[in-house]
Amino acid sequence: MSTTNKMKVEIWSDIMCPWCYIxxxxxxxxxxxxxxxxxxxxxxxSFQLDPTIQSGHGDNLYAYLSKRKGIPYEQAEQMNNQVTALAGSLGLTYNLDQAVVANSFDAHRLIQLAKKHQLGDAAEERLFRAYFTEGKDFSDPATLVALGKEIGLEESVLQELVSGQAYAAEVRQDIAEAEALGVRGVPFFVFDRKYGVSGAQAAETFLEVLNKSVGEWKKTQPSGLEIVEGQTCGPDGDC
Incomplete structure (x- = not known):
């Protein structure tokens, strides 16, 4: 829950989703x-595009997508080449031929832990880069510990995370909430629980919704006391 007087933008995302990083x-x-x-x-x-993935199956990303979508291997490769070029135009490096296809559930548990330490955005960014650029296996406990340490989390807390099932309930709650909101794909952005934006829209679209939602939110915020002036004594001794 927010402890600051700010308008909330909530983002449902899966770290193996190329459009989420974009x-x-x-x-x-x-x-x-x-x-x-x-x-x-x-x-x-948290959101999982494919909660059924078995880590360590050996398929590369193109083979995985070919089987999952029922399309030729070459078509899967072409699709990913297109999204790689788009990502590059935004300064992102996608090495999808090196991507390790694995179940993202434990990585989402890491994100939930990071959120408790105000490091949610840092965790998302680091995990995106680990998957899309560096070809790291985010289902590997040692990898998650190393990535968590990089963003400032303590090793003892991380070791406890990967050795158990802490924050699993929070991941499942996020997924259930997405379903209740009607989210069918990610990224999905929710502005003040009033406006939803589906997909990696253009910056101009996001800016338009920000202007609208924050403008409306501000109108609902207390503007301070309306003071009727009268005779008072001040700290400087004037009365």
Missing amino acids: GKRRFEAAMAQFPDAGAVEIEWH
Whole structure:
């Protein structure tokens, strides 16, 4: 729950989703142009595109997508080449031929832990880069511990995370909430629980929704006391 008087933007995302990383960059571009960015609080939520993935199956990303979507291997490769080029135009490096296809559930548990330490955005960013650029296996406990340490989490806390099932309930709650909201794909952005934006939209679209939602949110906020002046004594002794 937010402890600050800010309007919340909630983002449902899966770290193995190429459009989620692109959407993050485009939303950040909108925030950089938004004059009231300081009035916005961002919260990341977990979502799994494929909770049935068995880690260590050996398929590369193209083979996995070919089987899952029922398309030729070459078509899967072409699709990913296109999204790689788009990502590159935003300064992102996608090495999808090196991507390790694995179940993202434990990585989402890491994100939930990071959120408790106000490091949710840092965790998302680091995990995206680990998957899309560095070809790291985010189902490997040692990898998760190393990535968590990089963003500032303590090793003892991380070791406890990977050796148990802490924050699993929070991941499942996020997924259930997405279903209740009608989320069918990610990224999915929710502004003040009033407006939803599906997909990695252009920065201009995000900026438009930010202006609208924050403008409406501000109208609902207390503007301070309306004071009727009268005779008073001040700290300087004037009465």
